[in-house]
Amino acid sequence: MTSKIKLTFLGTSDAIPTASRNHTSILLTYEGENILVDCGEGTQRQFRIAELNPNKITRILISHFHGDHIFGLPGLLSTLSFSGYNKTLYIYGPKGTKEFIKEMLRLFIFQQNFKIQVEEVSGKFFENKDFYLEAESMTHGTPCNAYSFVKKEQIRIDKKKMKKSGLLEGPLVGKLKNGEDVLFNGKKFKSKDLTYREEGRKISVVLDTSLNSKIIPFVKNSNLLILESTFLENSEKGKKLAEEYKHLTAKQAGEITKKSKSKKLVITHISSRYDKNPKFLVDEAKKIFKNSELAKDFDVVEL
DSSP states (O other), X not given: OOOOOEEEEEEOBOSSOOSSOOSOEEEXXXXXXXEEEOOOTTHHHHHHHTTOOGGGOOEEEOOOOOHHHHTTXXXXXXXXXXXXXOSXXXXXXXXXXXXXXXXXXXXXTOOOOSOEEEEEOOEEEEEOSSEEEEEEEOOSSSOOEEEEEEEOOEEEEOHHHHHHHTOOSSXXXXXXXXXXXXXXXXEEEOHHHHEEEEOOEEEEEEOSOOOOTTHHHXXXXXXXXXXXXXBOSSSSSHHHHHHHXXXXXXXXXXXXXXXXXXXXXXXXXXXXXXXXXXXXXXXXXXXXXXXXXXXXXXXXXXX
């Protein structure tokens, strides 16, 4: 059975929250990993509303240090400390992350009961047998990272066929996964008959950036592309504001998705100016890339 990757949108607003949209935060869950991308103000309360356990967080990816992306971090860390969190918490971010976290912990007189490991990252920065994480710098007037989660292609054992075959679990299973045929009790078992290929999957998250030449190569062939779409380009001031504040428009998000040959676009980081009619944003993206959706707080996407 293929393992699902689950994304929960905990916050989908821009710098100013609204009654229906909290500050930016996304939780990616896969095989015991719970990776939080940004931690805007109120994120830990969003966890409670979504009936998620913050103690299960394993890693935090910080895109940059504007308040709407990190103001929730001190409160979240405090809660983890009071809740018996007993893992090493890995926090990754762009240049300056170590100094920022150090100062933040000093200012908030943090009672640290668990280990925090902070890393400033670019390129591939974490890898295990199942997936890897990579970062690319963006253009937002301050050090800023986009991130990709890449699930590796794997050979999986078909458990039903395995049970029916009578072949016992053990060292031979590893050989089957490696594509080798095996002998057991004088009988030959072919790898192709007892395994299946699980395709790789790629999820890319680009939050807060102006249009730049690094985006498309970095997100290329994403199964799911999450892009900030703060402004509506086809409006009186949208494109001008996007350029001034170094953000993307919904039209640009659609163009990036199409040119990168990604399969699905979800737009987020929605300006509060569009709170009454956010559909205009996704409609603008859809004119360029049909398979586009508008994220709302507590939306869940699985792939």
